[in-house]
Amino acid sequence: MLTERYRIMTAPLAALATRISGRVVTTSEPDWDSVRTGFNLTTDVRPHAVVLPAHAADVVQVVEHARAHGLRIAAQATGHNNGAHRDLTDALLVDVRDLREITIDADARRVRVGAGVRWQDVVPALSDLGLAALHGSSPLVGIAGYSLGGGMGWLARKYGLQTNSVTALEVVTADARLRRVDPQNEPDLFWALRGGNGNFGVVTGIEFEVYAVSDLYAGALFFPADSAQLVLRRWFGLAPRLPEEMMTWTSLIHFPDDPEVPGELRGRPFTVFHCAYLGDAQTGADLLRPIRDLGPVLDTFATVPPAVLADMAMDPPAPLPYLSTTALVDRITPQALDDLLDAVGPDSGSPLSLVQIRQLGGALGRQAPGAGARATIPGSYSVLALGVVAEAGDEGPVASYLARLDDALRPYRVGEYPNFVEQPGDASRFFTPQTWERLRAVKTAYDPGDLFQGNHHVPPLPHEQAVNE
Ligand SMILES: Cc1cc2nc3c(=O)[nH]c(=O)nc-3n(C[C@H](O)[C@H](O)[C@H](O)COP(=O)(O)OP(=O)(O)OC[C@H]3O[C@@H](n4cnc5c(N)ncnc54)[C@H](O)[C@@H]3O)c2cc1C
Numbered sequence: 001m002l003t004e005r006y007r008i009m010t011a012p013l014a015a016l017a018t019r020i021s022g023r024v025v026t027t028s029e030p031d032w033d034s035v036r037t038g039f040n041l042t043t044d045v046r047p048h049a050v051v052l053p054a055h056a057a058d059v060v061q062v063v064e065h066a067r068a069h070g071l072r073i074a075a076q077a078t079g080h081n082n083g084a085h086r087d088l089t090d091a092l093l094v095d096v097r098d099l100r101e102i103t104i105d106a107d108a109r110r111v112r113v114g115a116g117v118r119w120q121d122v123v124p125a126l127s128d129l130g131l132a133a134l135h136g137s138s139p140l141v142g143i144a145g146y147s148l149g150g151g152m153g154w155l156a157r158k159y160g161l162q163t164n165s166v167t168a169l170e171v172v173t174a175d176a177r178l179r180r181v182d183p184q185n186e187p188d189l190f191w192a193l194r195g196g197n198g199n200f201g202v203v204t205g206i207e208f209e210v211y212a213v214s215d216l217y218a219g220a221l222f223f224p225a226d227s228a229q230l231v232l233r234r235w236f237g238l239a240p241r242l243p244e245e246m247m248t249w250t251s252l253i254h255f256p257d258d259p260e261v262p263g264e265l266r267g268r269p270f271t272v273f274h275c276a277y278l279g280d281a282q283t284g285a286d287l288l289r290p291i292r293d294l295g296p297v298l299d300t301f302a303t304v305p306p307a308v309l310a311d312m313a314m315d316p317p318a319p320l321p322y323l324s325t326t327a328l329v330d331r332i333t334p335q336a337l338d339d340l341l342d343a344v345g346p347d348s349g350s351p352l353s354l355v356q357i358r359q360l361g362g363a364l365g366r367q368a369p370g371a372g373a374r375a376t377i378p379g380s381y382s383v384l385a386l387g388v389v390a391e392a393g394d395e396g397p398v399a400s401y402l403a404r405l406d407d408a409l410r411p412y413r414v415g416e417y418p419n420f421v422e423q424p425g426d427a428s429r430f431f432t433p434q435t436w437e438r439l440r441a442v443k444t445a446y447d448p449g450d451l452f453q454g455n456h457h458v459p460p461l462p463h464e465q466a467v468n469e
Contacts, residue, residue: 013049016065022054022098036093038079039140040422041321042389045082047074047093054098056170056178056204063176063202066092066451074453075198077116077142081149083422084455091453094202096144101205106131110167112207115144120310127307132213134162137313143206145455148197149419150374152382154218154276154309157244157362159211163194164371170205174447178204183370192442194372195431197418199439199454200446217284218276218308219301221291225269225346228252229337230294232357235273236332238290240380244362245278246287251356252344253314256388260317264298269346275301276309313356322353323395324386325402326420328360328379329412336412343404344385350401352387373435379414418456427456 009017009026017024025035026049035050037043048071053059066073072091076082079095099114102122106129113122120139126132136146136153151162159165168182171193179201181190193200223231235250242248250273257267273291277284281303285292292299332340344350360379367375385405387398418430428436436458443450444460 009049012065012069016051016061019061019065020051020053020058022058023052025050025052035095037319038076038082039319040080040083041319042323042392042395043079043083043422045079045085045088045093047088047091050093050095052095052098053204056099056172059094059096059172059202059204060176060178062092062094063172063174063451067174067176067449072453073202073451074455075115075144075202076455077144078118078140080138080141081145081419081422081455084424086424086453086457088453096202096204099204104129104131109210109212110207111210112205113143114205115142115203117143119143119146123310124307126210127305130212130214131210132216132306132309133208133210134159134165135310136162138315139310140315140317143208144203145197146419147206147208148193148195148203149456150195150377150417151419152358152364152377152417154247154312155211155213155278156364157247157359158278160363160366160368160371161374161377162208163374164368165209166194166206166372167209168207169193169203171201171203173201174449174451182207188442189446191372192439192446195374195435196372196439196442196458197454197456199443199452199458201452213278213306215303215305216276216278216309217281217301218304218312219274219299220312221273221288221296221301222265222298223271223273223294223296225252225254225271227294228271228345229341231271231273231291232332232337232341233334234290234294236337239359242287242359243279246284247276247359249274249313249356249358251354252346252352253356254353255314256353261314271346274312276312321389321392322386323389323398323402324384324420324422325406326382326384326416327406327409327413328377328415328417329381329383329409330379330414331412332357332381333412336408339408340405343408344401348401348404350387351397352385352401352405355383355385355405358382358384373431373439374418377417382417382420383409384420421456425456427454427458430456 096115099116101114103112119135254269
């Protein structure tokens with residue numbers, strides 16, 4: 001007999017709810033809004049229903065249900081990139097937040113996590129074991145979406161993208177089978193998942209390699225906001241000479257007026273230079289002397305365990321409403337720097353909270369043997385900018401400064417890094433034509449009916465083309 005709770009669902013969803021150990025959350029549930037909301041509060045995702053599986057067997061049930069009822073499936077772990085989705089009204093949003101197992105094999109330097117695990121759940125334990133994972137700037141980000149889209153973190157110039165350190169994936173495909181895919185088992189699917197996002201199935205478990213790092217030299221130099229021109233010019237001169245063991249970023253950050261922010265930073269703008277160096281403090285300090293000689297007002301550099309990297313960027317600790325833009329650029333000439341600062345620099349009147357420039361190159365630009373669909377990232381620098389929209393309807397000023405930044409970077413642009421793109425669009429632009437065709441061929445083989453909607457959508461080949469190939 002159906003309980004009261006199931007009576008307010010449509011009959012098919014109520015039937016699904018009785019077949020799984022996890023939950024089906026529909027529009028009439030009290031927590032509908034909190035469950036469907038991701039990290040960016042300007043995004044309004046409205047799926048047919050949200051399903052919170054308790055284990056992989058639940059996901060198998062959801063796939064069978066979706067196929068039987070003509071629904072699609074969109075998978076997510078934390079909703080940090082749900083703004084890129086197309087309309088989901090005909091889709092079940094399968095949110096894997098409750099798949100939270102963690103196994104660390106320190107000797108083999110292998111980790112297996114359930115697909116709902118966030119970086120913050122695993123980084124401190126790894127650090128205690130003298131190990132580091134290839135996470136990025138925010139500990140709240142999910143390992144699943146980060147890894148399936150690429151994953152560009154503090155150690156990326158040395159060890160590449162996180163997706164290419166993934167050693168196996170457990171995934172429920174469109175035929176409702178739970179498969180373990182790795183270089184030996186279904187290598188095409190393994191290739192496509194590593195960069196092709198949620199277009200090929202619902203990932204329930206991820207296994208990946210981690211690296212022996214007991215400590216490293218890392219920290220931030222804070223300069224007054226109006227030193228931006230000086231610091232950036234010096235950094236652009238220095239960066240090409242830095243070793244792959246060193247990752248450097250320079251950002252214009254306007255810290256919020258929030259009690260969570262340390263007093264000396266709260267509510268104020270800074271030019272912030274960040275670095276993580278896989279080496280000793282003396283060599284690191286020697287390499288960074290040209291930047292430090294500019295006289296930072298605050299210097300946090302120290303020899304630290306890898307856990308410190310998880311929060312070193314001081315990313316927002318909770319969901320917030322924002323608009324963003326991003327670009328990969330091949331160079332930033334003196335003219336480009338002038339244009340960038342005219343557009344969003346300290347004297348521009350910019351309301352943006354963050355303009356972050358990361359150095360690329362090293363392993364990020366090299367195709368590793370056995371790499372997945374997201375093998376490399378083109379360009380010399382990645383630029384990411386965002387502005388908080390305090391009130392709905394007040395997007396105008398933030399949007400116009402983001403557009404000014406886009407205009408300034410346009411002549412140098414060589415692409416976009418998909419994990420930083422939060423708007424729907426044509427995903428073919430993230431890949432070479434050959435990679436895109438291969439992704440579509442794998443999609444056609446495993447999901448010809450386009451059941452799975454990744455945030456950056458990979459469609460199957462048209463029927464006639466698929467038949468002829
Ligand atoms: C504050 C902040 C900091 C960031 N810092 C970095 C950074 O330093 N480096 C970097 O590379 N990126 C960074 N990102 C971008 C981040 O990597 C992407 O937003 C990523 O997609 C987030 O993954 P998620 O699982 O948390 O998000 P979700 O929105 O849950 O997932 C994103 C997409 O991944 C796929 N996916 C997720 N889970 C599954 C699953 N179980 N099965 C199949 N597909 C799935 C889906 O296509 C989904 O739409 C940052 C983002 C934010 C907001």
